[in-house]
Amino acid sequence: MNAITIGFIVWPFLTGFLIFILPKIDRYLAIITAITSLAYGLYLFSQPSLSLKLLDNFGVTLLVDELSGYFILTNALVTAAVTLYCWQTDKTAFFYGQLIILHGSLNAAFVCTDFVSLYVALEVSGIAGCLLVAYPRNDRSIWVALRYLFVSNIAMLFYLVGVVLVYQAHHSFSFEGLRGAPPEAIALIFMGLLTKGGVFVSGLWLPMTHSESETPVSAMLSGVVVKAGVFPLVRCALILDEVNPIVRFFGLSTAILGVCYAVFEKDTKRMLAFHTVSQLGFILAAPPVGGFYTLTHGLVKSSLFMLAGALPSRNFKELQSKPIDTSLWVALVVAAFSISGFPLLSGFGAKVLTMKNLLPWQDWAMNLVAVGTAISFAKFIFLPHKTQEEAKPLRVGFWLGVLLLIGGLIVANVVYYEAYNLLNIIKAVAVIGVGWLAYWLIFRRTAIKLPRMFEQFEDLLGVMTLISILLFWVAVSSGWS
Amino acid sequence: MIGLEAFVFAIIVFGFLGTIFKKNLLMKIVSMDVMSTGVIAYYVLVAAREGLFTPIIGNAKNNASYADPVPQSVILTAIVIGLSIQAVMLVGVMKLSKENPTLESSEIEKNNLV
Numbered sequence: 001m002n003a004i005t006i007g008f009i010v011w012p013f014l015t016g017f018l019i020f021i022l023p024k025i026d027r028y029l030a031i032i033t034a035i036t037s038l039a040y041g042l043y044l045f046s047q048p049s050l051s052l053k054l055l056d057n058f059g060v061t062l063l064v065d066e067l068s069g070y071f072i073l074t075n076a077l078v079t080a081a082v083t084l085y086c087w088q089t090d091k092t093a094f095f096y097g098q099l100i101i102l103h104g105s106l107n108a109a110f111v112c113t114d115f116v117s118l119y120v121a122l123e124v125s126g127i128a129g130c131l132l133v134a135y136p137r138n139d140r141s142i143w144v145a146l147r148y149l150f151v152s153n154i155a156m157l158f159y160l161v162g163v164v165l166v167y168q169a170h171h172s173f174s175f176e177g178l179r180g181a182p183p184e185a186i187a188l189i190f191m192g193l194l195t196k197g198g199v200f201v202s203g204l205w206l207p208m209t210h211s212e213s214e215t216p217v218s219a220m221l222s223g224v225v226v227k228a229g230v231f232p233l234v235r236c237a238l239i240l241d242e243v244n245p246i247v248r249f250f251g252l253s254t255a256i257l258g259v260c261y262a263v264f265e266k267d268t269k270r271m272l273a274f275h276t277v278s279q280l281g282f283i284l285a286a287p288p289v290g291g292f293y294t295l296t297h298g299l300v301k302s303s304l305f306m307l308a309g310a311l312p313s314r315n316f317k318e319l320q321s322k323p324i325d326t327s328l329w330v331a332l333v334v335a336a337f338s339i340s341g342f343p344l345l346s347g348f349g350a351k352v353l354t355m356k357n358l359l360p361w362q363d364w365a366m367n368l369v370a371v372g373t374a375i376s377f378a379k380f381i382f383l384p385h386k387t388q389e390e391a392k393p394l395r396v397g398f399w400l401g402v403l404l405l406i407g408g409l410i411v412a413n414v415v416y417y418e419a420y421n422l423l424n425i426i427k428a429v430a431v432i433g434v435g436w437l438a439y440w441l442i443f444r445r446t447a448i449k450l451p452r453m454f455e456q457f458e459d460l461l462g463v464m465t466l467i468s469i470l471l472f473w474v475a476v477s478s479g480w481s
Numbered sequence: 482m483i484g485l486e487a488f489v490f491a492i493i494v495f496g497f498l499g500t501i502f503k504k505n506l507l508m509k510i511v512s513m514d515v516m517s518t519g520v521i522a523y524y525v526l527v528a529a530r531e532g533l534f535t536p537i538i539g540n541a542k543n544n545a546s547y548a549d550p551v552p553q554s555v556i557l558t559a560i561v562i563g564l565s566i567q568a569v570m571l572v573g574v575m576k577l578s579k580e581n582p583t584l585e586s587s588e589i590e591k592n593n594l595v
Binding site: 058116119120123124126127130131134137139140142143144145146149150153154157160161164167168171173456457458461462 | 493497500501506509510513516517520523524527530551552555558559562563565566569570573574576577580581586587589590592593
């Protein structure tokens with residue numbers, strides 16, 4: 001088990017570099033790496049949790065358990081789907097190489113339990129993500145990539161200051177060291193992670209980055225990359241009881257903020273991006289069951305990004321006047337149903353499980369957010385559609401990728417089949433019903449354009465100070481000393 | 482020691498303010514580097530708290546106070562990462578400067594918004 005785990009971490013970096021040397025077999029290496037991670041992720045569910053300490057006292061510490069298993073599974077499935085999606089395109093070996101290095105760094109982030117290994121993994125994922133965003137080499141993509149790298153690097157510098165404060169208190173970099181560290185440390189570290197994970201106001205870099213990237217890159221970023229920032233928060237909340245309320249509080253805040261924007265958004269990809277901000281809240285709001293929610297969200301969001309990329313327009317207004325192909329529409333509806341929490345798809349189980357693990361003060365707000373989700377995805381469900389004979393056929397790779405993700409959504413039902421009782425089903429259908437009603441009565445006609453304040457470059461940096469102050473205040477008020 | 486710590490934090494804060502208030506994208510990146518220099522200095526300062534001698538046997542007399550090697554080795558990784566990020570960003574800026582010769586970030590942002 002030890003050797004397998006270490007091999008699993010090293011393997012993607014090996015194949016990632018191998019792709020540069022053997023560009024002819026780039027796609028095959030990429031898909032093999034994704035399948036290896038998939039096998040390892042499934043293997044974890046049959047094993048007891050394992051914690052490893054490499055080298056000496058100050059060495060790297062790893063912990064693999066079911067939670068990491070869910071995150072690794074998400075990573076593997078999304079990477080496999082993105083590779084299939086790009087199979088017939090003329091993407092160069094550079095693209096696949098970066099994709100696999102990104103995949104590897106995320107895997108590393110999902111197993112480590114000390115702040116320094118996490119720092120390295122997050123920075124590598126930042127650089128690889130930036131290069132993927134900049135892949136088309138036009139001015140806009142370069143600017144979006146630079147902006148992403150700049151914001152994440154500044155956040156990680158603050159994180160580093162927090163890490164050394166933890167070290168000063170305990171002479172150790174492990175997550176447990178957060179206990180007993182000064183409140184400044186938690187403010188700086190969590191600010192870095194919240195920014196990296198795209199949570200709450202500090203995550204407002206996310207909508208532009210995710211919506212302006214190419215389709216496969218958006219799917220990858222929204223599907224797994226942001227989860228690398230969220231995972232350590234969940235892990236800390238599970239290890240340290242004192243952190244738990246802080247993480248839950250930010251989960252609730254980001255869920256509300258994201259869904260408020262998503263409901264009014266008129267652009268498909270921006271709506272999906274804002275919705276990611278909101279769904280991360282569901283993962284953080286109930287840390288003990290965050291893993292399963294991550295899996296379902298990762299699958300559904302990447303398939304939605306791929307499908308949205310195949311639509312003829314990005315504007316909902318235009319799409320309403322131009323029928324889309326029925327096969328596309330069916331896939332869209334399945335994905336939209338899953339994320340709204342409709343029975344038969346695993347989004348239902350994940351939502352029931354999360355709702356069950358909420359604290360009383362979170363309950364009403366998260367139910368409201370669930371209605372908001374149904375409202376925003378009604379925009380996709382009620383798009384006009386017809387069977388088009390002369391429509392240009394989509395690539396086989398595209399359908400393989402989407403089917404892999406949607407198939408995953410159906411299979412993942414087995415994780416929490418206990419969810420299927422009458423009360424839960426009625427509640428889920430009622431939430432969706434209320435959402436659709438609100439959509440038809442109010443939101444279909446509204447033309448409110450929310451301002452893009454706080455999404456400008458300088459504001460993204462300035463907000464970091466505000467978030468650290470808020471975190472410091474939350475930490476002190478929840479009895480941190 | 483307290484004075485030194487204050488200076489180090491001043492570097493971090495000035496660097497951060499530079500990333501916000503400098504208009505030129507190149508200057509923003511330089512400010513980011515100033516900030517990361519501050520962070521590196523802070524690690525060195527934390528390492529030196531217990532002493533300044535290099536932790537090599539035979540290098541100092543008995544009972545000498547050694548510097549803590551762990552933060553230093555950790556920050557070495559961060560220096561390398563900072564360098565590579567800097568390089569990637571500067572290449573990006575070079576590309577952007579063809580269309581936006583003044584490199585004002587607000588102008589670049591305006592040109593590249595939807």
